[in-house]
Amino acid sequence: MALRWVSEFRNGRVAQRLIERIAEIADRECTLMEVCGTHTMAIARFGIRQMLPNSVRLISGPGCPVCVTAQSDIDRFIAIGQVDGVVLATFGDMVKVPGSQFSLRDARTYGIDVRVVYSPFEAVELARQMPDREVVFMAIGFETTAPGIALSIIQAENERLRNFFIYPANKLVPPAMKALLSFDDVRIDGFLCPGHVSTIIGMRPYEPIATDYGKPCVIAGFEPLDILQAVLMLLMQIRSGQAKVENQYRRAVRPEGNEAARRLIDEVFEPQAVEWRGLGIIEESGLKLRRKYEHFDARLTFDVQVPQAKEHPACQCGEILRGAALPTDCKLFATACTPDHPIGPCMVSSEGACAAYYRYREVSLS
Amino acid sequence: MRVVSIEGVEAEVEQGGTRLRARIDLVENVKVGDYVLVHAGFAIQTLDEDEALETLRLLEMLGMGIQSTPD
Numbered sequence: 001m002a003l004r005w006v007s008e009f010r011n012g013r014v015a016q017r018l019i020e021r022i023a024e025i026a027d028r029e030c031t032l033m034e035v036c037g038t039h040t041m042a043i044a045r046f047g048i049r050q051m052l053p054n055s056v057r058l059i060s061g062p063g064c065p066v067c068v069t070a071q072s073d074i075d076r077f078i079a080i081g082q083v084d085g086v087v088l089a090t091f092g093d094m095v096k097v098p099g100s101q102f103s104l105r106d107a108r109t110y111g112i113d114v115r116v117v118y119s120p121f122e123a124v125e126l127a128r129q130m131p132d133r134e135v136v137f138m139a140i141g142f143e144t145t146a147p148g149i150a151l152s153i154i155q156a157e158n159e160r161l162r163n164f165f166i167y168p169a170n171k172l173v174p175p176a177m178k179a180l181l182s183f184d185d186v187r188i189d190g191f192l193c194p195g196h197v198s199t200i201i202g203m204r205p206y207e208p209i210a211t212d213y214g215k216p217c218v219i220a221g222f223e224p225l226d227i228l229q230a231v232l233m234l235l236m237q238i239r240s241g242q243a244k245v246e247n248q249y250r251r252a253v254r255p256e257g258n259e260a261a262r263r264l265i266d267e268v269f270e271p272q273a274v275e276w277r278g279l280g281i282i283e284e285s286g287l288k289l290r291r292k293y294e295h296f297d298a299r300l301t302f303d304v305q306v307p308q309a310k311e312h313p314a315c316q317c318g319e320i321l322r323g324a325a326l327p328t329d330c331k332l333f334a335t336a337c338t339p340d341h342p343i344g345p346c347m348v349s350s351e352g353a354c355a356a357y358y359r360y361r362e363v364s365l366s
Numbered sequence: 367m368r369v370v371s372i373e374g375v376e377a378e379v380e381q382g383g384t385r386l387r388a389r390i391d392l393v394e395n396v397k398v399g400d401y402v403l404v405h406a407g408f409a410i411q412t413l414d415e416d417e418a419l420e421t422l423r424l425l426e427m428l429g430m431g432i433q434s435t436p437d
Binding site for chain 2: 005008009011014017018021091118119120121122141144145147148151196199200225229232248250251252253254258260261264
């Protein structure tokens with residue numbers, strides 16, 4: 001059974017019953033945010049938004065790694081690619097994201113060497129194969145991606161590979177969730193917490209969001225029944241006036257997370273304040289290399305100057321990333337901005353809210 | 367994805383006909399036949415069969431309209 005733990009969590013009869021239960025207890029307006037791009041995709045793909053009663057609103061948060069990467073970081077990464085001998089290595093999603101001047105895809109036509117890699121180890125391998133070039137890997141992603149990047153740094157260090165660098169732009173989810181609660185233009189009554197990030201961090205980092213901010217948190221899996229059950233669990237908390245951290249995705253998320261993976265992150269990185277697209281600078285929400293590994297930091301090695309970053313004036317990615325606007329609120333959505341001609345990153349990445357809304361805009365209740 | 371074979375810190379994993387190579391040094395005690403979550407070339411966690419069955423049991427009870435668990 002190749003698709004184990006997939007079809008069982010797509011049972012239509014059980015889904016129908018869950019939807020009925022949700023409708024029974026949804027006695028007040030509430031807004032739930034999913035903080036994971038994979039949830040955004042699954043919710044759009046299975047038409048879950050349309051299955052829920054009107055009083056339950058699902059909004060997307062800053063869960064798409066490419067989307068939350070600051071324009072200034074993209075510009076600086078491209079500028080480093082203009083340095084003689086440099087090869088840029090990046091996850092595929094990043095290639096089409098517009099920079100202030102041009103995207104990485106367009107950068108190729110200006111002679112910048114851009115390689116798409118599937119994992120950070122492929123970037124390390126590129127560095128091994130090209131000892132006379134300098135390979136710079138764009139380190140984006142959340143707690144799920146950071147352990148693998150940390151491991152690739154340790155491996156490069158062990159091999160004394162001195163032509164491998166990263167552009168450190170990894171981000172941490174719980175600090176962003178707290179920051180979201182400080183915006184006046186967004187109301188959030190509960191969080192669907194990211195399943196994959198939680199396999200690494202476990203349940204504890206969400207505790208302050210429940211106890212200090214009074215917002216229910218449920219870690220959810222990615223199949224329709226997972227998401228519907230998690231919505232039901234959130235509504236039950238809200239109705240009973242509770243706010244706690246619960247784990248719906250127990251088959252993958254251990255309460256303590258993955259300690260070995262966290263140790264790796266901690267060995268190589270330390271938290272720092274970083275800029276998020278749409279959210280601004282958030283304390284302790286990003287990862288920088290510890291002093292011991294600083295020589296891998298491309299920003300310290302390649303001193304490039306970039307002009308002030310520019311975003312398209314009409315693009316609403318920023319508002320969409322903090323849940324203050326829906327993709328369909330943006331004037332550019334599906335007109336000037338499409339996956340083939342994206343204007344903002346939320347339309348580029350397969351995990352972006354705009355891309356998800358666009359791709360599944362015909363999905364209705366089935 | 368299902369682990370098909372293991373060689374040192376690398377495994378071949380498979381789902382729905384797609385095969386990939388993934389590093390398995392972020393998770394402990396991975397065996398051939400286990401189901402793992404794979405992210406950017408790394409297995410990040412193994413799936414726990416007992417927990418999966420327990421969640422399905424709870425969902426099935428909800429499906430039958432039973433709202434509390436017997437144990």
